[in-house]
Amino acid sequence: xxxxxxxxxxxxxxxxxxxxxxxxxxxxxxxxxxxxxxxxxxxxxxxxxxxxxxxxxxxxxxxxxxxxxxxxxxxxxxxxxxxxxxxxxxxxxxxxxxxxxxxxxxxxxxxxxxxxxxxxxxxxxxxxxxxxxxxxxxxxxxxxxxxxxxxxxxxxxxxxxxxxxxxxxxxxxxxxxxxxxxxxxxxxxxxxxxxxxxxxxxxxxxxxxxxxxxxxxxxxxxxxxxxxxxx
Amino acid sequence: xxxxxxxxxxxxxxxxxxxxxxxxxxxxxxxxxxxxxxxxxxxxxxxxxxxxxxxxxxxxxxxxxxxxxxxxxxxxxxxxxxxxxxxxxxxxxxxxxxxxxxxxxxxxxxxxxxxxxxxxxxxxxxxxxxxxxxxxxxxxxxxxxxxxxxxxxxxxxxxxxxxxxxxxxxxxxxxxxxxxxxxxxxxxxxxxxxxxxxxxxxxxxxxxxxxxxxxxxxxxxxxxxxxxxxxxxxxxxxxxxxxxxxxxxxxxxxxxxxxxxxxxxxxxxxxxxxxxxxxxxxxxxxxxxxxxxxxxxxxxxxxxxxxxxxxxxxxxxxxxxxxxxxxxxxxxxxxxxxxxxxxxxxxxxxxxxxxxxxxxxxxxxxxxxxxxxxxxxxxxxxxxxxxxxxxxxxxxxxxxxxxxxxxxxxxxxxxxxxxxxxxxxxxxxxxxxxxxxxxxxxxxxxxxxxxxxxxxxxxxxxxxxxxxxxxxxxxxxxxxxxxxxxxxxxxxxxxxxxxxxxxxxxxxxxxxxxxxxxxxxxxxxxxxxxxxxxxxxxxxxxxxxxxxxxxxxxxxxxxxxxxxxxxxxxxxxxxxxxxxxxxxxxxxxxxxxxxxxxxxxxxxxxxxxxxxxxxxxxxxxxxxxxxxxxxxxxxxxxxxxxxxxxxxxxxxxxxxxx
Numbered sequence: 001x002x003x004x005x006x007x008x009x010x011x012x013x014x015x016x017x018x019x020x021x022x023x024x025x026x027x028x029x030x031x032x033x034x035x036x037x038x039x040x041x042x043x044x045x046x047x048x049x050x051x052x053x054x055x056x057x058x059x060x061x062x063x064x065x066x067x068x069x070x071x072x073x074x075x076x077x078x079x080x081x082x083x084x085x086x087x088x089x090x091x092x093x094x095x096x097x098x099x100x101x102x103x104x105x106x107x108x109x110x111x112x113x114x115x116x117x118x119x120x121x122x123x124x125x126x127x128x129x130x131x132x133x134x135x136x137x138x139x140x141x142x143x144x145x146x147x148x149x150x151x152x153x154x155x156x157x158x159x160x161x162x163x164x165x166x167x168x169x170x171x172x173x174x175x176x177x178x179x180x181x182x183x184x185x186x187x188x189x190x191x192x193x194x195x196x197x198x199x200x201x202x203x204x205x206x207x208x209x210x211x212x213x214x215x216x217x218x219x220x221x222x223x224x225x226x227x228x229x230x231x
Numbered sequence: 232x233x234x235x236x237x238x239x240x241x242x243x244x245x246x247x248x249x250x251x252x253x254x255x256x257x258x259x260x261x262x263x264x265x266x267x268x269x270x271x272x273x274x275x276x277x278x279x280x281x282x283x284x285x286x287x288x289x290x291x292x293x294x295x296x297x298x299x300x301x302x303x304x305x306x307x308x309x310x311x312x313x314x315x316x317x318x319x320x321x322x323x324x325x326x327x328x329x330x331x332x333x334x335x336x337x338x339x340x341x342x343x344x345x346x347x348x349x350x351x352x353x354x355x356x357x358x359x360x361x362x363x364x365x366x367x368x369x370x371x372x373x374x375x376x377x378x379x380x381x382x383x384x385x386x387x388x389x390x391x392x393x394x395x396x397x398x399x400x401x402x403x404x405x406x407x408x409x410x411x412x413x414x415x416x417x418x419x420x421x422x423x424x425x426x427x428x429x430x431x432x433x434x435x436x437x438x439x440x441x442x443x444x445x446x447x448x449x450x451x452x453x454x455x456x457x458x459x460x461x462x463x464x465x466x467x468x469x470x471x472x473x474x475x476x477x478x479x480x481x482x483x484x485x486x487x488x489x490x491x492x493x494x495x496x497x498x499x500x501x502x503x504x505x506x507x508x509x510x511x512x513x514x515x516x517x518x519x520x521x522x523x524x525x526x527x528x529x530x531x532x533x534x535x536x537x538x539x540x541x542x543x544x545x546x547x548x549x550x551x552x553x554x555x556x557x558x559x560x561x562x563x564x565x566x567x568x569x570x571x572x573x574x575x576x577x578x579x580x581x582x583x584x585x586x587x588x589x590x591x592x593x594x595x596x597x598x599x600x601x602x603x604x605x606x607x608x609x610x611x612x613x614x615x616x617x618x619x620x621x622x623x624x625x626x627x628x629x630x631x632x633x634x635x636x637x638x639x640x641x642x643x644x645x646x647x648x649x650x651x652x653x654x655x656x657x658x659x660x661x662x663x664x665x666x667x668x669x670x671x672x673x674x675x676x677x678x679x680x681x682x683x684x685x686x687x688x689x690x691x692x693x694x695x696x697x698x699x700x701x702x703x704x705x706x707x708x709x710x711x712x713x714x715x716x717x718x719x720x721x722x723x724x725x726x727x728x729x730x731x732x733x734x735x736x737x738x739x740x741x742x743x744x745x746x747x748x749x750x751x752x753x754x755x756x757x758x759x760x761x762x763x764x765x766x767x768x769x770x771x772x773x774x775x776x777x778x779x780x781x782x783x784x785x786x787x788x789x790x791x792x793x794x795x796x797x798x799x800x801x802x803x804x805x806x807x808x809x810x811x812x813x814x815x816x817x818x819x820x821x822x823x824x825x826x827x828x829x830x831x832x833x834x835x836x837x838x839x840x841x842x843x844x845x846x847x848x849x850x851x852x853x854x855x856x857x858x859x860x861x862x863x864x865x866x867x868x869x870x871x872x873x874x875x876x877x878x879x880x881x882x883x884x885x886x887x888x889x
Contacts, residue, residue, distance in 0.1 A: 010674050012707055016681030019704065023688055023696075054670060056754040081673050102673045103680035106688055 002117070003046035005029045007037030007063060008079065009055045017050065020109065034058025038066045041074070048075045048116050050100070053087050061087070064094050075116045079104065085217045092214065093182025097146055099210060111176075111208065118177035119145050130158045138169040138203070145177065147184035155184070159191045163200065170195065172224070174206040185218055192223040203227050241431065245424030246417070253416035254409075261405045269398050276319065276394050277369065281356050283310055283320065284373035284387040291325055292375050295333065295383050303334045311336050318393050321368050324386040325375070333383065350374055350384050360391070367391035430509040434516050446524050467525055546640050551581040553593060553626075553633040558584075560629070568641055570613030581637075585610045588622065592635060596626045607646065607865065609731075610639065617731070618643040646731075649861065653777060654728055656858045660783050661726060667752030672718055674751075675711035682708040721747055725783075729774035733866065735889050736771055738812050738821050739764045741778035746810075749786060753808070757799045758790055761809040768814045769888035773866040781862050784855040785823040785882050786810075791846060792827025792880060817888050824881040830874040838872065 004026045006017045014030045021028045029044055031037035035058045037051060049067060053060030060078050067074050077098045078091040088099045097119060100112050122129075122145040129151050131142045139162035147155065162170045172188075174180075180188070192202050202224035207215065215221050236244065287310050294303040307323040310316070324335040324345055335341055344361040350372040351357070361370045368388040375383040501518040504510055541548055547568050550560040558576045566572055569584060582589050588605045595603050602625040609617050621640045628634065661668075682704045689696055721744050742764060750760060789808045797804025804826075811822040830838070830845075837843045839860040844853030863870050867887050874880040 010678065012678035012711055013674065013681065015707065016678050016685060016704075019685045019700070020681055020688065023685060023692075023694060054755045056751075056757060059755070081670050103677040104684075105680065106684035109684075 001025065001027050002048065003027050003029060003044060004113075005031065005037060005040055005044065005046040005049045007031045007034060007049065007051040007055070007060070009033055009052065013052075017104075020106070024110065024113070026113075034060065034063040034066075037063055038070075041067050042070055045071070047120060048077065048113065050077050050079055052079045052102075053084070053091065054081065061090060061094060064091055064096055068095055075120060077112050077116060085213065089182065089185075089214060089217060092180070092185070095148060095181050097179045097181075108209075112210075115177040115179065115208065118175075119179065122177070130155050132158050132162055134165055134167075135171075138167045138171050139163070139165045140171045140173050142173050142175070143178050143180075144175040145179075147178065147180040147188070152183055152187040155187055156191060159195075163195060163198075168199065169201040169203065171203040171205060171227070174204070174208070174211070176206065176208065178207070178211075180211060180214075185214070185220070189218060189220055189223070192220060196223050201225065240428070242424045242428040245427060246420045249420030249423070250413070250416055253420070254413060257409050257412045257416075261409050265402065265405050268401055272397060272401070273394060276389060276397075277358055277371065280320070280369065280371040280387045280389040281358075281373060283316070283323070284356065284371050284385045286310065287323060287325070287385045287387070288373050288375040288383075291385065292377050292382065295325070295327065295375060296377060300334055307334055307336050319390055321363065321366070321388040321390040322386070323388070325383055326386070327383045328381055330384075345370055345386055345388065348372055348386065352381065361388075363388065369394070427509075430513055434513065437516070437520070441520060441523065446520070446527070464521070464525060467528060546638055548639070549581065549584075549635075549637040550627075550629050551635045551637055552629075553596070553635060556580050556582055556589065559632075559634060565639075568612070568639075569610070583611070585620075585622070585637075588624075592624050596633075596635070601625070607642070619646045619731075650728060652854075653780065653858055653862065656784075656854055657726060657776075657780050659852070660780060660787070660855075661722070663787065664748055664752075664783075668718065668722065668748060670755075671748065671751060672715055675715040675718075678711040679708050679715075682711075718747065724776050725779050727776055729777050733772040733774060736773045736775045736778060738768060738771060738778070738819055738886070739766075741775055741782050742810055742812065742821070744775075744779050745782045745786060749783070753786075753790055756790065756794070756806075758793055758806045758808060761807055763809070763811040763813075765812065768812055768819055771819050771866065771868075771886040772889040773886065774862075777862045781859040781884070782810075782821070782823070784859045788855065788882075789823055789825035789827065789880070791851075792825050792829075794827075795845075796826070796828040814888065819886045819888050821884045821886075822881055824879060826879045829876045829878050829880055830872070831876055835872055835874055839870070 004021055006014060006021070006028060007030075008014050008017070009032055011032070014032070018028045018030060029040050029046055031040050034051070034055050037049070038058070040046075041049060051060045051063045051067075055063075058066075064076050064078065067076055072095070075098075076096050077100055078088065078096045079102055080088045080091070080099050082101045082103070091099060098112050098115060100108055129143065129145045129147065133140050133142070141158055141162055143155075159170070195202060203226075204215070204220075204224045205227035207226070212221075212226065236247070239247070287307060291303050291306055294300075294306065303325060307325060311320045311323050322336050322345070324337070324341065325333045326346070327333055330346065330349070332341060332346070342361075342363050344363060348357070348359045348361060348370045354374075356371060356373040359370050359372070361368055369391055371387045371389060373385045373387070374381045375385060498518075501521070503514045503518075506514075541562050544562060544564065547565040548562045549558055549565060551557070552559050558579055558581050561573055561576045563573075565576065569576070571579065585608060587608050592603060592605075602623060605622045605624070608620055608622045610620050610622075611617055619642050621642050623638045625636050625638075626633065627636050629636075686701070686704060688694075689701075724744065725748070742762075746760065746762075753760065786808060793804075793806050793808070797806060799806070807826045809822075809824045811820075811824075813820050813822075834845060838856050840853075841857040842853040843857075844851040846853075860870055863884055863886070869885050871883040871885065872880065873883070
């Protein structure tokens with residue numbers, strides 16, 4: 001039974017999270033502010049952390065920073081107000097693995113949980129996160145798990161190899177569970193920009209709704225076409 | 232009699248006095264002269280009679296001794312007929328010592344009355360008035376003596392009527408003389424008094440003409456032979472020139488301030504000629520008439536000026552009678568603005584146009600107050616359409632009645648603009664708040680969403696949960712819906728445009744409303760609120776949602792000040808906004824303080840100026856406090872600031888309790 005820590009200053013929200021997550025079969029820890037949340041994390045080492053970003057005393061960004069100091073591989077999902085993308089990206093830059101919008105939908109919650117669990121499984125198996133294959137008219141880059149600054153160099157070399165195949169079209173096929181942080185996004189933006197200048201096409205498929213929104217925000221959508229992922 | 236004399240004209244008085252004086256003097260002289268003349272004439276005649284008697288006695292003595300009666304007779308006849316004596320002497324009678332008549336000149340029988348008059352022995356002569364057959368005669372008896380002995384008596388009768396006729400001639404002469412004197416005196420005094428009183432009569436006639444309003448009459452008594460001309464007066468053509476400007480005493484005493492000149496001591500324009508009192512009077516009169524003319528002229532000009540101001544001024548002006556409250560006069564702008572004709576207005580009561588403030592106005596004037604100003608009063612046009620005015624009222628005397636002059640400025644447009652500005656400011660505040668409000672609304676929505684998702688999931692998966700838990704979730708959902716609608720209601724009341732009419736507001740209401748929207752947002756910024764909002768404060772007359780805007784503005788300014796002083800992440804800086812309300816002595820106070828860096832005196836003096844801002848460019852318009860100040864002023868309140876650099880800031884709003 002996986003332990004989940006929920007940090008939010010809203011008592012009703014905590015109550016509902018507890019009910020939902022317990023009904024989904026997790027054991028739930030709660031904290032009403034960031035500082036208490038970090039303490040609980042340190043003591044309990046939960047698998048997944050949900051934290052609200054806007055909180056008094058210690059906000060979610062600070063919580064994220066503290067938790068990442070304790071455990072850089074912790075799965076931290078930030079809860080943002082709807083359309084509050086700046087904060088979401090800021091959180092991604094601090095290696096939040098995912099974000100979820102308030103009001104929290106069951107579907108989005110279960111997807112986020114699913115992705116987190118998959119990533120947890122991945123990081124344990126330490127599978128390669130970027131792989132290249134060639135299809136008949138394009139190069140396909142598979143992306144799994146967490147695309148971070150750590151995978152940046154690997155992503156760059158893979159991308160150059162894909163470009164070298166000379167199809168003029170590269171598909172970035174994200175896994176369901178894939179998440180991408182700020183450094184990853186920066187790397188990707190540079191790569192796509194260069195490739196586009198050379199006259200190449202990029203197709204992005206399989207990206208979760210959340211990250212599509214992020215890509216919209218940072219302008220990657222202007223550099224690439226989005227597919228529905230059905231290939 | 233005396234009163235009649237007093238009522239008589241000066242001319243008649245003069246004349247009468249002169250006449251009476253002259254008459255008294257001449258009559259006295261006449262009587263004295265007559266008395267002296269008549270008595271001396273009578274005396275003289277008697278003397279003459281006595282002399283005749285004595286001369287007869289002298290010459291007749293020998294005849295009596297000789298008893299020569301014929302000689303005696305011829306003697307007395309001669310004496311009687313001598314010259315003009317025959318008119319005077321009526322008879323001569325000689326009797327002897329025994330009283331026997333020796334001779335007489337009578338042609339008739341001797342009347343006994345003559346003989347009844349006897350001369351006593353010791354007297355030389357005696358005079359007695361005797362009646363001679365109806366004729367009064369002075370009988371002079373003189374003794375005829377020979378040596379020591381009396382030998383007879385001579386009686387000479389003097390005709391009294393002759394004497395009387397002489398005397399009456401004298402009298403007539405005197406009476407004629409006196410009459411002549413009187414006539415001459417009458418004419419003289421008449422002329423004299425007329426000459427004296429003529430200038431006065433002329434001046435009276437002129438004064439009468441002036442009282443009738445006719446100023447264009449020459450003052451004959453002072454024909455301007457000294458080159459004096461009205462048009463030379465510099466104050467005449469230019470009514471803006473103060474008249475005392477031409478007072479020569481100003482040059483004599485330059486240390487005096489012009490304010491002291493209410494009266495000119497020596498006008499440069501007035502002239503006095505050498506001459507008698509009448510001339511002096513005429514000159515004074517001329518100067519006086521000129522002064523009246525000058526001031527009438529200036530008065531008319533000024534009246535025309537003000538009348539034209541009244542008629543053509545840009546603002547409506549009423550003249551209202553204090554007692555009846557009726558409109559006595561109104562200028563054309565009133566007709567335009569209020570939509571009534573002047574005749575209609577004259578029949579109207581002022582209070583039907585402006586029900587507010589009238590009584591207050593009257594009370595104020597009764598206490599001896601001067602002009603009074605009512606901002607933002609509500610007046611009514613035709614059809615009872617309300618509009619806003621600023622109103623000045625001053626007490627005046629109009630046609631002899633106590634009246635109020637009311638000048639009105641239509642500020643409806645300004646009020647509308649004001650309301651629009653306030654509304655715009657509110658919209659801006661709402662914009663600033665939107666992120667916070669979205670966050671605030673998101674919390675209950677999130678709880679509702681998750682609660683309902685939970686219930687759905689439980690239904691779909693067929694999990695068995697305790698009924699208590701289900702109830703708890705549903706109750707929570709319901710509570711969160713209430714919370715969300717509370718936020719929406721607050722927003723709605725904040726965004727609503729205020730009515731024109733103020734309501735009674737508990738000052739804590741707007742504070743709580745604003746806090747419900749901002750509190751969490753501020754706490755996310757690590758700003759704490761310290762509240763002291765006691766219950767049961769007196770209400771104030773205001774608009775709740777405008778006050779919300781004021782509070783919002785003060786609170787957000789406090790937040791910005793705190794953020795200027797320290798960062799949200801600072802553990803050191805105290806980040807507190809305290810809000811206190813209290814009531815004291817008929818006023819209600821609201822204090823909003825912060826622990827920010829405070830203000831310098833220079834900034835403190837400017838904070839209420841529009842477009843003054845201490846924020847960085849693009850961060851603030853600098854209208855918030857200006858609008859807030861206007862709103863507070865509208866409710867008769869004031870704003871005080873306590874601030875020192877480094878010691879935070881307190882804004883204190885003081886409202887009069889309703």
